[in-house]
Amino acid sequence: MKIKQVKSKKERFMDLLYLGDEDEDMINKYLKKSDMFVCYEENELIGQITILRLANKIYEIKNISIYEQFQKKGYGSKLIKFIFEHYKNKASIIILGTGECDKIISFYENLGFKYFMRKRNFFIDNYDHEMYEDGTKLIDMLYFKKVI
Template identity: 30%
Template sequence: MNDEYYLSIQAVTPEQLLMEQLSITLLLEADPSEDNVRAYLKNSRCYRAEIRQKTVGVCVLTKKSDDCFELMNIAVAPGMQAQGIGTRLLNFVISEVEASGAHRIELGTGTFGHQLGFYQKAGFRAERVERDFFLKNYDQPVFENGIQHKDMLRLAIEFQSG
């Protein structure tokens, strides 16, 4: 039987994520600043995706207002990527936020890379660019495919009012 049938996604506390080294490693895959990760974890909604009790993905949201959340981090274990786990985790989180009565999810990501298409397939749309974000907010340069991230693209998905 295919492992995708064993994928479970559940809400966990920030402390539960911090107690598991694999979860910390995954969070740092998506955001290389441990200081930033620890800062936004404090008051976050966290989710963990597991296959057969092994963590394969994590997701972190912060509440910006009663009707808006920000997706701070989503990551899938490198050996488990491109199997639909990230899509299922993101769709689960989007459904959870919509069911909570919120009307919007925002996120920031680099201006290039595979994650941009990943978010757009889920319904996120570009809103603005924050110039020099990665230069101002990270001690070390952030590279992807040999290209340095400098600017952040802000995306959002809005839910239809009932």
């Protein structure tokens, strides 16, 4: 797997970004200010991760997505572990937000993230349509952090 940083024209990966966030307006709020990395396997695009500096030594993973045919093969974990290594001298804490879906929460907890906060009604207040993950309607945003 090869990982490359995208420094310009990040919007060309919008179809991939939509897999992690279904709203273009929400994506546009962070995309230009974020660092984006894409991963390839034998020159085939697999997925991406987008991370934003929030404050001194605090970064937030804003979007991570893997094309469906490559999911459940370890690429998401590899991207997050890449972020831990790449930002180890810049960040002391990496946070992320996700919907309340047991499978996704378990994925992040297995990577060492710990729950720390809930934003009530986030998906209802910030999206113009109902959002579902693995059959579960998303209402609250759960935030997780990892000290690196």
